[in-house]
Amino acid sequence: MESNAVLLESKSSPINLLNEMHQLRLLGHLCDVTVSVEYQGVRAEFVAHKAVLAATSKFFKEVFLNEKGMDGPRTNVFLNEVQVADFASFLEFVYTAKVEVEEDRVQRMLEIAEKLKCLDLSETCFQLKKQMLESVLLELQNFSESQNSEEESSTQPSILLESNAAAVAEADQAGRPLDPPDSPADRPSNRVSPEMPATKPKEK
Numbered sequence: 001m002e003s004n005a006v007l008l009e010s011k012s013s014p015i016n017l018l019n020e021m022h023q024l025r026l027l028g029h030l031c032d033v034t035v036s037v038e039y040q041g042v043r044a045e046f047v048a049h050k051a052v053l054a055a056t057s058k059f060f061k062e063v064f065l066n067e068k069g070m071d072g073p074r075t076n077v078f079l080n081e082v083q084v085a086d087f088a089s090f091l092e093f094v095y096t097a098k099v100e101v102e103e104d105r106v107q108r109m110l111e112i113a114e115k116l117k118c119l120d121l122s123e124t125c126f127q128l129k130k131q132m133l134e135s136v137l138l139e140l141q142n143f144s145e146s147q148n149s150e151e152e153s154s155t156q157p158s159i160l161l162e163s164n165a166a167a168v169a170e171a172d173q174a175g176r177p178l179d180p181p182d183s184p185a186d187r188p189s190n191r192v193s194p195e196m197p198a199t200k201p202k203e204k
Helices: 013-027 050-056 058-066 084-096 103-115 119-174
Strands: 033-039 042-048 075-080
Touching: 013 084, 033 050, 033 084, 042 050, 042 084, 050 058, 050 084, 058 075, 084 103, 084 119, 103 119
Parallel strands: 033 075
Antiparallel strands: 033 042
């Protein structure tokens, strides 16, 4: 009797694999490629693993698959027109699937991703730029709405003033007094009316 097949799948294995490869690179263990980066006189060298670079970058995959011979125990690759800080961020991304950069460097990271043909980094940069653009548009929309509400509130008092002025003009034309209904003129007072004679004091 045949038993059913079951799937053994680890959710943490890919993350653990990346973390272990990242630690090996930081310690310089089992690294078989040195990438020399130079930009405007600034130069730096980075050691890495061919397998990781080839798996994440079509540029490096083509370089490694097309190399005719090893020039020593470690292959050397030279990159011009790539800033040292940007390549360091690129390496951190391909080894950890994340990297923290300043907002004004996102465009440069997109450019290096396209230059090195790293699809994952390109998509990540595109998504981040899209979120940043949506955030800016939302702020502009909120600002515009607040401006409109301020303009509406500033026009309301003038409308009230105009309606009051119209009421005054209408009352003048009708010859009515402008006193409000509960003004002192309409309220009964304790004063004696001029038509009514004052009561005489009682004679003794």
